[in-house]
Amino acid sequence: MKVVRAVLAGVCVALAATGVQARPWADIQKSGTLIAATGGDLKPFNYFEGKKLTGFEIELAEAIAQKMGLKVEWKVLSFDSLLAGLQRDRWDMAVSSHGITEERAKVVDFSNPHYCGGAVIVSKDGKVQKVAELAGKTVAVQTGTTYLARLNDLKKSGEVDIDSVKNFPLDRDARAATLSNRADVWVTDKFVAMEAIRLLPQSGLKMGEILFPEHMGAAIGKGNQGLLDAFNKALAEVMADGTYEKLSKKYFDQDIRCT
């Protein structure tokens, strides 16, 4: 009996640790609202136009939620806190251009990808083009990102002798550091870079080599299968009925779904 109790206690701890107690799909459905967290700092994916949160991912998530019969209540927090909050059941999902990685998939579940992008090198006047040219340079990058992890790996492994990797809670501050010459290079998503270059034609910002490609997905509490299935089904629907294509063309002039 003691053994059984100990095993049961172990199972409960394990369940709590994996976040199975997040709001299950039936509860979310009953409430009519999906609580989603985002960084709100990544134009054109999630950003503010005045006081209004908008962007490709915001509109896409709202269209997906509509198919699920739900409204979205947005929580805007620093990117770095989004997955930790999800693990503590503070929201139902995080929609913030998260690259799907094995590391993250240990602690959260990912939807099917909602777009494909990639980490890119950006510098003023294109003075840094290639990964090897990061040697001796100062690189600005957002805290908590796959970009930061990769840059640290490159440096630590000795593969590229980057002078310093500076991280910023907001992606736009990493960009600002590069614009004001506090950093030589900004690493961000290629679509974010394209938008910055379009909006700041005088800045001289140019894209160099892609560091690595990424599949982006919505993060959902580990084991919240009902929500995951419902979200994936609705995502497939907006991809099939023209909604996705329309939104993607509005923001990017092209369809950015993974092929």
Ligand code: ARG
């Ligand atoms: N794709 C990168 C990652 O997965 C960066 C995402 C940044 N998102 C944001 N909303 N600032 O880490």
